[in-house]
Amino acid sequence: MSEQQKGPAGGGPGGQRPGGPAPGNFGFGPGRGGPGAMGMPVQKAKDFKGTLRRLTGYLRPYRFSLLIVILTAVLSTVFSIVGPKIMGKATTKLFEGLMGKIKGTPGAKIDFHYIWEILAVLGILYIISALFSYIQQYVMAGVAQKTVYGLRKDVNEKLARLPLKFFDSRTHGEILSRAVNDVDNISGTLQQSLTQIITSVVTLIGVVVMMLTISPLMTLISIVTLPLSFVAIKMIAKRSQLYFKGQQKALGELNGHVEEMYTGHNIVKAFGHERKSVDKFNSVNEELYQSGWRAQFVSGMIMPIMGFIGNIGYVLVSVAGGILVLHKTITIGDVQAFISYSRQFTMPITQTAQIANILQSTVASAERIFELLDEKEEVPEAATPIAVVQKESEAVPGKAIKARGDVSFNHVQFRYKEDTSLIEDMDIHVHSGQTIAIVGPTGAGKTTLINLLMRFYEINNGSITIDGVGITQLKRGDLRNLFGMVLQDTWLFNGTIRDNIAYGRTGATEEEVVAAARAAYADHFIRTLPEGYDTVLNEEASNISQGQKQLLTIARAILANPTILILDEATSSVDTRTEIHIQRAMNELMQGRTSFVIAHRLSTIRDADLILVMNHGTVIEQGTHEELLAAGGFYADLYESQFSSRKRQVDAV
Incomplete structure (x- = not known):
């Protein structure tokens, strides 16, 4: 094939880049928080519970692995958590020995043997804790990547099944954002936040239990400070959210401006707008700076407060x-352990608040992906597809059908919208090897006819056949x-x-390409x-001329050796000399093939076997140029207007 993989709608596989980073991403990674995670604005899901359940x-296939992760x-x-309590015993024993020596108690000494035993136990506990943590991260990494792999695979397969009208009605950046940024956001959450939730909850419960076993009174004192923390977090988050919104808005505007200026830098230079472009960049950049430092400063106050x-x-x-301790209600080691626990007490609360924010964004990303997965797909393939149609095969029963290239539109009706008809009762019959020119004003339906023929869109009524076989059977x-x-x-x-030339046919040899x-x-x-032939084309293939690009696409089409050829005014944007070369190449390509030529310059299609004149989605005239x-x-008026216009231009010169 040549360019049919791309489709008539245009836009290469890469499409355009997303307009900006994912929610919560300030250019440092795919949607993770950073210091400002608490205050950043997050996109909220419309159906949080339903999306989370889906x-x-x-994760359901990995239930056993998740059980291991939780355990x-x-x-x-x-x-x-047990560590500080045991460490407190060592501190108590050390304190008792020192106090005994200070008081001069007979036989008083520091029991280093006991202390070393405690330290050995602590070392073993921390090693076991680290080992379980390693196992948890290792297993969770596998679960996260397998889950995201399955999700990404579903998205990719879904995109392959979606009709052309889906891509026509959405920007490439929007589609890429769902397929890449949103999936990455889910990946990061599964990898980090899921295990953090488990750890934070267990830590909070475990710390409270250990604190209660030491002293219910001191536990109550520690809990009393919690409302202050919540009030402080709420006030700071509310204030910083305004700045983060401004930062995201300015960042999106800056990204758009930079991309626009670099894409059209030739035009900017040609019209002398460099200073204006730089001034706008500086203005938006200043706005981003002001919003950014305020957002980071305000949100950065959370941890100090x-x-x-x-x-x-x-x-x-x-x-x-x-x-x-003075009342000998608890030991000095218990106080040390309690202070250690109180330091751990606020951390899981802060983490849980951050995770709740990230989870909201993650579920919103999942909802966007599921919206994509729920899009209406193309009409399913034929239940019993016929044999592959190949040009080289013979029309023998039991073998593949030989494609001659006879094309028929039989009373075809089509509409983009249910209440607006575009094509009504189109009836066209094309014989193998004929050259069919399609002409008409902009919006007449020329490209739509090609889209229907290649089944990028499904017809509403009638049928389209190739060699008598309905295209829906293929x-x-x-x-x-x-x-x-x-x-x-x-x-x-x-x-x-x-x-680029070999793209036309898989497995093409060097000799065939040349x-x-x-x-x-x-x-x-x-x-x-x-x-x-080893010259590398850049991303936009701007290191060769427009005419050379066209010659390469024609070479690709020749290599594909198609039965039916579609030409869409391939010479309209090149000089006269290059046009002659391209026209020769296309004449070579069209030999013995059914060819559909979408033409704007009527002088190029005088020799066509059949000219279809379209207007408002209907073939209003058909015949040869002379007829x-x-x-x-309508055709005569159209031709005369072009001829007169061309004559006036020549006379003016």
Whole structure:
């Protein structure tokens, strides 16, 4: 094939880049938080519970692995929590020995043997905790990547099943954002936040239990400081959210401006707007700077304020603990352990608040992906598809059908919208090897006719047949393999010239690629390039001329050796000399093939076997050039207007 993989709608596989980063992403990674995670604005899901339940369904095949993750997370956290309590015993024993020596108690000494035993136990506990943590992260990494792999695979397969009208009605950036940014956002959450939720909850419960076993009174004192923390977080988050929204808005505007200026830098320079472009960049950049530093500063205050409130709690706990030690209600080691626990107490609360924010964004991303997965698909393939249609095969019963290239539109009706008809009762019959020109004003339905023929859109009524076989009886891939396309807007990818030509047919040899280039009159200019066939085209193929691009796409179509050829005014944007080369190459390509030529310059299609004149989605006239001129209808008026316009231009010169 030539360019049919791309489709008439235009836009190469890459499409345009997303307009900006994912929600919560300030250019440092795919949607993770950073210092400002608490205050960043997040996109909220419309159906949080339903989407979360559906997302959980992707985790269902890995239930056993998730059970291991939960178990190891709990064990790792438990072993870690027990540590301070055991460390407190060592501190108590050390304190008792020192106090005995100070008081001069007979036989008083520090029991280092006991202390070393405690330290050994602590070392074993922390090693076991680290081991379980490693197992948890390792297993969760596998689960996260397998889950996201399945999700990404579903998205990719869905995109392959969606009709052309889906892509026509959405920007490439929007589709890419769902397929890439939103999936990455889910990946990061599954990898990090899911295990953090388990760890935070277990830590919070475990710390509270351990604190209660030491002193219910000091536990109550620690909990009293919690409302202060919540009030502080709420006030800061509310304030910083305004700045983060401004930052995201400015960042999106800056990205759009930079992309626009770099894409059209030739035009900017040609019209002398460099200063204006720089001034706008500086203005938007200043706005981004002001919003950014305020957002980061305000959100960055969370941890210092939390630390300040925590220190107030430590002071109160230390005072209360000292009093209790003096009354011999608890030991000095218990006070040390309690202070350690109180330091751990606020951390899981802060983490849980951050995770809740991230989870909201993640579920919103999942909802966007599921909206894509729920889009209406193309009409299913034929239940019992016929044999693959191949040009080289013979029409023998039991073998593949030989494609001659007879095309018929039988009373075809089509509408983009249910209440607006575009094509009504189209009846066209084309014989093998004929050249069919399609002419008409903009919006007449010329490209729509090609879209229907290649089954990019489904007809509403009637039928389209190739060699008497309805196109709905063919697999779409088999149908489109019959076609080669050379479009006005060429599409070449970043790669060598050889690879771009060989794109027309899988497994093409070097000799076949060169032969196709010669037939397209492209071999000469290719060999004049420094690297010849190994010359690498840049992303926009701007390192060769427009005419050379067209010759390469014609070479690709020649290599594909299609049964039916579609040409969309391939010479409209090149000079006269290049047009002659391209016209020769196309004449070579059209030999013995059914060809549909969408023409704007009527002088190029005088020799067509049949000219279809379209207007408002209907074929209003059909016949040869001479027949249509003799009829004196719409085509004759169109031709005369072009001829008169061309004559006036020549006279003016």
